[in-house]
Amino acid sequence: MAAAFNEITVRVLARTVVDRQAVREWLDEMGANEFEIPSEETVSDPALLVALAAKQCYMAFQPGLNPNVNKVRKDMVEYLDNVLKQRHGSVLEHAVFSFGVNGCSRVFTGEMNRHRAGVGISERSMRYIRYTNIKFWMPECFRDEEGDTSAILEKKRLSRERLTAQFASQEDMMAFFAEVWKEELAPESTFHAKKVLTSAFRRGIGMGVATGGVWSLNLRALRHVIALRTDEGAEEEIAHVFKKVGKIMLAQVPELFGDFKEVNGVLVPEYWKV
Ligand SMILES: Cc1cc2nc3c(=O)[nH]c(=O)nc-3n(C[C@H](O)[C@H](O)[C@H](O)COP(=O)(O)OP(=O)(O)OC[C@H]3O[C@@H](n4cnc5c(N)ncnc54)[C@H](O)[C@@H]3O)c2cc1C
Numbered sequence: 216m217a218a219a220f221n222e223i224t225v226r227v228l229a230r231t232v233v234d235r236q237a238v239r240e241w242l243d244e245m246g247a248n249e250f251e252i253p254s255e256e257t258v259s260d261p262a263l264l265v266a267l268a269a270k271q272c273y274m275a276f277q278p279g280l281n282p283n284v285n286k287v288r289k290d291m292v293e294y295l296d297n298v299l300k301q302r303h304g305s306v307l308e309h310a311v312f313s314f315g316v317n318g319c320s321r322v323f324t325g326e327m328n329r330h331r332a333g334v335g336i337s338e339r340s341m342r343y344i345r346y347t348n349i350k351f352w353m354p355e356c357f358r359d360e361e362g363d364t365s366a367i368l369e370k371k372r373l374s375r376e377r378l379t380a381q382f383a384s385q386e387d388m389m390a391f392f393a394e395v396w397k398e399e400l401a402p403e404s405t406f407h408a409k410k411v412l413t414s415a416f417r418r419g420i421g422m423g424v425a426t427g428g429v430w431s432l433n434l435r436a437l438r439h440v441i442a443l444r445t446d447e448g449a450e451e452e453i454a455h456v457f458k459k460v461g462k463i464m465l466a467q468v469p470e471l472f473g474d475f476k477e478v479n480g481v482l483v484p485e486y487w488k489v
Pocket residue numbers: 329330331332439443444448449450
């Protein structure tokens with residue numbers, strides 16, 4: 216099979232869910248009987264968890280529960296906006312989203328995996344998985360755009376062809392290795408032997424090869440990475456992925472991502488580094 220171009224997909228595999236029954240019991244145990252838990256339709260679960268964690272710090276569920284607190288913000292969106300404004304970002308660490316990303320390259324994973332604070336990483340192995348059909352993501356700067364001059368279109372066409380040919384040649388290399396080492400790669404051979412060889416073969420594959428992984432980030436880390444990686448200075452593949460992630464977060468947790476505004480395709484937060 217010839218090396219082929221693929222798109223990158225980003226899916227939310229899991230996200231924080233609040234157990235409302237347990238929350239009710241927890242609130243009542245603390246004497247916060249007047250606090251009404253907002254419905255899922257009014258406040259998203261990840262945002263609710265953040266708000267609950269924040270409110271319990273000062274026992275600010277209802278006036279008088281803590282004698283130092285005689286008024287509380289009832290509007291959850293307003294309350295959470297103030298959490299962001301005050302940079303009380305640590306409470307955002309309670310809620311987590313897990314993303315399944317398919318078709319991204321090692322260019323992406325190399326940059327993504329630099330984000331360590333609040334991030335869980337499971338990168339697809341190229342030591343255990345032997346690549347036979349090589350796919351890759353075509354950089355946007357090699358894709359035709361409206362308004363491109365014929366000279367630019369020609370450069371882009373030549374670049375796409377060259378990149379495709381390069382991966383096709385790497386696919387041939389993988390087939391060559393598989394033939395040379397066929398006894399060691401036979402089904403009855405040990406997994407260890409296959410692993411050693413697979414790791415050696417991958418050294419000839421370009422870092423643009425399509426792979427994937429699962430990344431779980433808490434909301435504080437998500438805000439930081441979205442702001443950093445959709446910036447104009449960011450590498451185009453990670454920006455491509457994080458613009459998708461940013462849109463997902465704006466739609467799913469508007470209470471804590473609503474301050475991000477899209478300016479010429481860049482997601483710019485009102486509150487930096489909470
Ligand atoms: C445009 C761009 C170009 C880049 N170019 C290069 C490059 O050429 N070479 C290169 O090596 N890297 C490069 N990077 C990667 C960059 O240096 C960071 O490693 C990466 O963006 C991870 O971000 P972070 O440091 O904020 O870490 P995260 O893990 O996302 O941490 C979030 C925040 O937590 C805090 N934090 C995390 N870890 C610690 C710690 N150990 N001690 C104290 N505080 C901590 C910091 O405030 C940090 O900003 C580049 C990044 C960008 C966006």
